Amino acid sequence: MGMLIGTGHTLHIMSSMIPIFIMPIAVVDSVHILSEFFDAYQQRKNRKETLIYVMGDLFKPMFFTSLTSAAGFASLAFTPIPPVQAFGIFVALGILLAWFLTIIFIPAYIMMMKEESLENFGTDTADASHKNSFLNRHLRWIGKTSSGKPWLVIGVNIGIMIVGVVGIFMIKVNDNPVKWFKKSHEIRVADRVLNSHFGGTYEAYLILAGNVQEMTxxxxxxxxxxxxxxxxxxxxxxxxxxxxxxxxxxxxxxxxxxxxxxxxxxxxxxxxxxxxxxxxxxxxxxxxxxxxxxxxAQKEVFKRPDVLRYISDFQKHLAQKGDVGKSNTVADVVKKVHMELFEGDPQRFAIPDTVNAVAQTLISYQNSHKPDDLWHLVTPDYTKANLWLQLRSGDNLDMERVIEDVEQYFAANPPPVELSHDWAGLTYINVVWQEKMVTGMMESFLSSFAVVFLMMTFLFRSPTWGMLAMVPLTFTIGFIYGFIGLIGKDYDMPVAVLSSLALGLAVDFAIHFLQRTRMTMAKTGDWGEAIRDMFDDPARAILRNIIVIAIGFTPLLLAPLVPYQTVGVFLATIMLYSGMATLWILPALLTVMKDWVFKKELKAFAEKAEG
CATH class of the missing domain: 1.20.1440 (de novo design (two linked rop proteins))
Structure with a gap:
């Protein structure tokens, strides 16, 4: 965070979440080391030997999990939104820094502790009470079920994935900064009251420009x-x-x-x-x-009565649609002044029939107000007009619907002269930002997915193992975003960013599990024995990570802003599902594919046995 501010970046909703995203990934490596050390220390009773054993097993998977997680977030640098770019870059740097500090600080700190203080640290894996603990019993059951009934496990998860895909197609892309506050917050309350009593507090501007050529x-x-x-x-x-x-x-x-x-x-x-x-x-x-x-006045398009009547009819159309609570245009000024010139006769609340009469109403308006007030609605040369729209909702979906209504109206009702139109205003900017966020996040996720796959292929020296490492990630993304679609949760900024976090955490567990599985298979040469070993220390470390991080982020539910609450809920869900996907799906797939994927390990075991 110090580097973020020191390099001139500001603190905003995205950058404020950098620590939240760094913490779970940074804690993962620490929990792996401490969990492995906790399980192995009582067997050796020597800090140095235990640390050498632990780091020998964990260094490679921890290094690659940190690289893949950093790559996932660094890909956000290619999105077209500067705050998201800064977020991705600094989270990636934070992950790499956390990995470096973890492998340096934790072993150093353990070595500084007295040997006597660790006398009762850890568990004796041969102890019956340890083997029959609640955690170990359930881990063994997961291992037996996933390897004993692999097709059932695969079928159930494919079914969940299909439901998730259906949910993904139901996702609504929408955001509204006001909804970042709780419903009971005074800002949300004021927003509801104001928009129920007035025309609307969310402003958008439709700029019309006349494209009339100079007449001969x-x-x-x-x-x-x-x-x-x-x-x-x-x-x-x-x-x-x-x-x-x-x-x-x-x-x-x-x-x-x-x-x-x-x-x-x-x-x-x-x-x-x-x-x-x-x-x-x-x-x-x-x-x-x-x-x-x-x-x-041929070039003074917005003095023409037919053009002003067209604008007036267009305003009525928008009002009937319901999204626009009120609109203000130069046509309103002309009609109101025209009525007042005839002593307030309601029958005269209309556009005059001639250009000269329109000009007279505008002169009267300027004489009774600040002359420059008129230029908020039309340019001095009357070639451009500003339609000031007030919406009762700040949802991007509502603004998108207004934009679509405008396009349909112009297509079905051509104006009397050629008019071009463009949008401005904060409500419209939010729509543009959302579009760039969604497309940018999708492109960055797909690119990071490809990069992580290549890194997995390089790590395992096999495209097949690289694809296996991506399975928990794919199922996690499918489940999380399918669940979002099914419950009707809007796909907004925090939800979009969570895809990068899912990539980092899901691949983290998969790398640890697959790397340790290959090592165990090369050592034992028997899949049944390898499964039993895998659902001892390695699976226990993964489950501890799930529990520690999921519980650790529950305080986010008490945060005053909804995005933080969303991050807290989905962090816990991502941790739970990605960890369980690793422990359920990968053993089932490896059981089905064991004769194919373990050829190298079985060959190494056979050579070792012969030697």
């Missing part, structure tokens, strides 16, 4: 003619005059703005010359002038 003079003129035909269809004489003016000014205008200015000048003259007693002429030329506003 000819295109602007054609668009204007279409508008004139529609709005002046009841005044054919004025329509004909206005069309002639447009055709005349096209040749003289070099820009859309120039065309607009020229036509505005002509039509203002017509408006001024309209007979006082003929309202129809006056209104018709007024409509013609209003139509020019649409041309001048």
């Amino acid at each position: 003079v000819a295109q602007a003129a054609e668009q204007l003619k279409e508008k004139l035909r529609f709005i002046l269809q009841g005044s054919p004489a004025i329509l004909s005059s206005a069309m002639e003016d447009v055709d005349q000014e096209i040749a003289d205008s070099k820009s859309v703005q120039g065309l607009k200015d020229a036509l505005a000048q002509l039509w203002n003259i017509e408006l001024d010359n309209a007979p006082e007693d003929d309202d129809t002429v006056y209104d018709s030329w007024g409509k013609a002038l209003d139509s020019l506003g649409g041309i001048g």
